[in-house]
Amino acid sequence: MTELLRVEHLNKAYGEVPVLQDISFTVNTGEVQVVLGPSGSGKSTLIRCLNGLEPYQSGTIYFQGQKIDPTPKNWQLLRQKIGMVFQSYDLFPNLNIMDNITLGPIKVQKQSKATAQKEALRLLDTVGLADYTAKFPRELSGGQKQRIAIVRALALHPDFMLFDEVTASLDPEMVRGVLEIMANLAKQKMTMIVVTHEMNFAQQIADNVLFLDDGHILESTPGKDFFTNPQTDRAKEFLQSMDF
């Protein structure tokens, strides 16, 4: 197993208020890390730091063994290799579905339009939305938008994917379709860091669980053990509160 991402002693605060304290963990290629914890524990902030959307005060992130120098320019280059999907989908409302997906490949990675569109069609087909290329985001349901948002991130062929509570604002019947796509990605050995509240799904895909509470990693436990045999009382309480 090769190491893809390593975080060492990451600290972040908003003004005086610490949000993340001494966060360290490693993600190997092909692994699915699920980040769990009560709301306000810092889960979203953590994965936003991994994409350079939030500055952090101290600590180091290593990507493929290289230390990341956190300048805006470096992050901009790195983000092509890190796909990220947000809770609120955030497709570009001014672009149709095809342009949403190919904007990055064509403008950032300088692929030809034909190549980018061919790849976009292939990816759209895998999520069952190949007929939607000419539509605009407003014409789609929440679940469809979120599937498109995943495709938009995948189109850059990232080395790993960040998912920030991607099903949290979806209607229950839309959730399954999105989770299936993520489960398929996990099967294809895509490296993923997933923040979620869907506990069944988490148990199904997690190779490892990071349990966050109040900005600390309280435990890092293999997925097969965390749900049946958590090590800390806080994690037990959390699982109980989630009806698990």
Place this chain on the structure above:
Amino acid sequence: MSWQIIQQSLPMFQKGFILTLQMSALGILGAIILGLMCSLCQYFKIPVLKQIVGAYIELSRNTPLLIQLFFIYYGLPGIGLKLSAYTCGIIGLIFLGGSYMAEGFSGGFDGIPNSQIESGKAIGLSQGQLTRYVVFPQGFALSIPALAANIIFLIKETSIFTVIAIPELTNTALDLIGLYYHTNEYLLVLVVGYAIILIPLSIILTWLERRIRYGTFGD
């Protein structure tokens, strides 16, 4: 109310009408260009220019057009700058409108949700690409309602040109009233004259606004 008097006055009003339209068009065009430049200085936080623009916007928005015109037309010759009434009118309208348009554009740019900027960054767009593919198209669409309101506002403001004796619609009416005292007739034509410009324009702009917003936004 006499139809004959109205009919006789129409050629005069027609001239005023055309002048109102012409000066409005020039002034609004200038105001949009000036406003866009000002809002870009502010959006990109260009040092010095940003402060100058800020001061200009406050001065322009917090003083009446009438006194701006008086200052340009009667005041500036005192320090050796003499301009025709027509030029003063256009300059005044651009000076006034530029700040309103700037605030309209800025409102649009600021109205773009931060999550849009972030998802643009997340697919690796550079600052320039982000501006071109996300900020501009969405910001323009969001600023349309404010720009439309400003256009109507500026057309109405041209009625103040009468104070420096520019023979636009209002001035034409006041002149005719002074000459022939047919107050009711001339005031009626005056109101109808503005209604002919403003009612269709307001309908078109509302329609355009809906179309643009529907074309790009909304759920």
Place this chain on the structure above:
Amino acid sequence: MAHSGINLIFEGQNLPRLLGGLWITIRVALIAIIAGGVLGIFLGVLRTFKNRLLRFILRLYLEFFRIVPTVVLLFLFYYILPKSMNLNLPAAEVATLVFTLWMAAEASDIVRGALISVPQHQVDSGLAIGLNRSQLYYYVLIPQSLKLMLPAMMNLISRIIKTTSLLLLISVLDVINVGQQIIEANQKQYPQGAFWVYGVIFVLYFLICYPFSLLAKKLQKD
């Protein structure tokens, strides 16, 4: 001598006269803002009612004051009130009336917009605890919408004050009119008088309007 033109302002009674004119201007604005504001809140509440005819009439009233330029409104009232209604008011009172009606029209739209943006569930919960309609407006809708309407109201107030510059057109002895008299009376001695007098009036208007636009911006941010 251009540089000494500023002396014109401080000569004799000129400054007190200018400020006296300014007071006339402010008085018109003040009455219009208070009376028009109260009327506007009332009309704004009426415009949220279901009665279609009432809403149509009030909408028409608003659109009329929106479409017709204020200069034209002033002349309409100035010429037509005495002629068709035999009502001979002093020019300053005609202006106060016009500005009050204009303020009321614009304010009614702000009030209506704020009222209808209070979420429906607030209305439902108000009704659920047994409030009647006027109680609903008084305790729930108006207090909650106040925060929404304040920035727009500040901008409107500043607009009314700026528009009082038009008083001159119907011969009210406002600050600009006084300024003109001063310029004309001193034409020989101070050929550049216009620059300084209009400059001072420009600054005076700015000083009065700027606080309102600052306040509007601050309220918008909170």
